[in-house]
Amino acid sequence: MKYCNECKRHVEPVKSKWSWKWFFLLALTLVGWIFYTMNHFIFKKEDRCPYCDKDQLSKLSPEERADRKRKRERRLEKRAEETGKEAEEITGNTSITFDPEAEKLLQEAGAAFEDGDTEKAVKLIDKAIKIYDEDEEVFEVFPAFKKKARYLYQSGRNDEAWELYNNLYHMCEPHRSLMGQLFEEKGKMLIFEEKPLVALREMVMAKIYFDWTYLDQGREEEIDYEWTENELFEKLAEKAARETRWEEARGILVEAYDDLENLAFADVNLKVKKALR
Numbered sequence: 001m002k003y004c005n006e007c008k009r010h011v012e013p014v015k016s017k018w019s020w021k022w023f024f025l026l027a028l029t030l031v032g033w034i035f036y037t038m039n040h041f042i043f044k045k046e047d048r049c050p051y052c053d054k055d056q057l058s059k060l061s062p063e064e065r066a067d068r069k070r071k072r073e074r075r076l077e078k079r080a081e082e083t084g085k086e087a088e089e090i091t092g093n094t095s096i097t098f099d100p101e102a103e104k105l106l107q108e109a110g111a112a113f114e115d116g117d118t119e120k121a122v123k124l125i126d127k128a129i130k131i132y133d134e135d136e137e138v139f140e141v142f143p144a145f146k147k148k149a150r151y152l153y154q155s156g157r158n159d160e161a162w163e164l165y166n167n168l169y170h171m172c173e174p175h176r177s178l179m180g181q182l183f184e185e186k187g188k189m190l191i192f193e194e195k196p197l198v199a200l201r202e203m204v205m206a207k208i209y210f211d212w213t214y215l216d217q218g219r220e221e222e223i224d225y226e227w228t229e230n231e232l233f234e235k236l237a238e239k240a241a242r243e244t245r246w247e248e249a250r251g252i253l254v255e256a257y258d259d260l261e262n263l264a265f266a267d268v269n270l271k272v273k274k275a276l277r
Contacts (some may be wrong), residue, residue, distance in 0.1 A: 102128040118155040180209035196239035249275040
């Protein structure tokens with residue numbers, strides 16, 4: 001069941017309606033009707049409201065989201081009391097989860113993975129993920145997703161790991177620290193795959209997001225505005241035979257860092273890619 005934001009009620013999603021108009025139009029192309037039929041019955045997702053036929057569906061209703069938020073706030077308050085830290089500080093720690101049941105499942109998943117049972121480990125992580133609503137409790141559920149991706153990758157299921165990382169963008173995008181971790185994890189995978197050029201680009205993007213996080217946290221003294229303190233970039237550029245190109249890219253980044261808070265990420269990303277070609 002999902003919640004239709006147009007009809008304001010829970011519904012069982014269905015496929016979009018069959019269109020005889022498109023069917024007959026595509027029939028004129030001789031083979032178009034075949035692809036239309038296959039797409040409708042085989043590939044098309046059930047992502048429409050059966051009443052209004054719109055795709056404005058969400059996992060939870062506004063009331064359910066508010067209830068989840070209240071529960072999350074209570075957990076954070078409890079955790080803050082136990083650790084003596086402010087709840088805002090806790091949300092910045094993405095190495096732990098906050099639900100005891102989820103934490104236990106992740107520990108069991110770690111033990112299963114150590115025993116060589118990746119399938120069991122992944123299933124246990126999926127159970128832990130279901131405890132949370134990933135859209136509402138992103139900082140709590142992200143460690144589970146990251147662990148799952150690592151297990152998939154380390155067990156040779158590279159395509160599944162990459163698909164998971166790519167799907168995490170919508171969840172992490174509003175949170176700079178998580179985006180930094182996401183780019184960093186992808187960079188590590190690419191280094192392992194001996195793809196230094198692509199890894200370099202991912203690590204550059206990770207640093208930008210981490211530096212934005214430092215700004216948000218008032219830790220500006222930790223930002224390397226000149227891009228000279230991390231040897232990883234030079235090593236990757238050397239492996240990719242792009243030492244000269246890296247200097248050009250570094251110049252672009254240093255200039256962009258003159259106004260780090262308002263840095264146009266998409267534009268800088270594109271300029272760096274072009275410089276490293």
